[in-house]
Amino acid sequence: MKSVSENYSLTPNNIEEFTNKGHILLRGVASKSMVETYRPIIFNIMKEIEKQSLPLSQRSDTYKRAFLQSMNLWKDESLKKIILAKRFAGIAAALLQTENVRLYYDSALYKEPGGDATPIHIDPFLINPHKVITMWMPLINLDEGLKSLIFLTASHKFFENGIPPIRIINQAIRKNLPLESYEGMERGDATFHIGSIVHGAPDNPTKKMREVLTITYYADGESLNKPNGNKILESHLTDFFSGLKPGDTAKSKSNPLIL
Ligand SMILES: O=C(O)CCC(=O)C(=O)O
Ligand SMILES: [Fe+2]
Secondary structure: OOOOOOOOOOOHHHHHHHHHHOEEEEOOOOOHHHHHHHHHHHHHHHHHHHHHOOOHHHOOOHHHHHOEEEEOHHHOHHHHHHHOOHHHHHHHHHHHOOOOEEEEEEEEEEEOOOOOOEEEEOOOOOOOHHHEEEEEEEOOOOOOOOOOOEEEOOHHHHOOOOOOHHHHHHHHHHOOOOEEOOOOOOOOOEEEEEOOOOEEEOOOOOOOOEEEEEEEEEEOOOEOOOOOOOHHHHHHHHHOOOOOOOOOEOOOOOOOEOO
């Protein structure tokens, strides 16, 4: 079994592709045996989340119809090793071209059979999104109609702080940038995307759960921006940067330095 700390070799081409497009697919980021080790633990957590949720047919919120979600998995002793794996964080740091990264958050995103599409969006972050990166890793093979994320390639270059995301998304769409997704992802393959990119995911028309683990990192040394009245960002301040305030260097107890 490939150790979770064994380095993954990236080529200069990988880094150039990521910088230009804002996203990349990397094969075999986690070994199959690593996935087999951790998948059942996450599966059981998600079973509980499912039990506590309304049936899909009774949910009206767009994002609640798109997936079941559980965050802060790294605080579970049995999952710490995979979430804080140097192998994953090493890729994130290399793609961001930075020395070291900290954890922003982790998230299991389980798109149920019949689950809706994840709308096209730019994720909200309290940190300069050009310094934030997300690993998106399926824990099952994406076949029989299960799909990867969809990226508006190079749309990260349109990001401007203070401009509402919907305007950035519209601008990027008007430029006719290519929409790209990745075929044939297997369990343990992963995409990485920059925090400033426009992306979404198709619905789940299959009878299988789309089991995905995501880990979001940022370059060590970044500081916190103001939430500016954004409710989600206000919750990030309490949930992921507890004890810190805007302007502070982003390094709370919840943001371990990984490398
Ligand atoms: O998995 C999904 O459906 C959405 C994931 C996403 O938007 C993200 O990881 O930033
Ligand atoms: Fe997202």
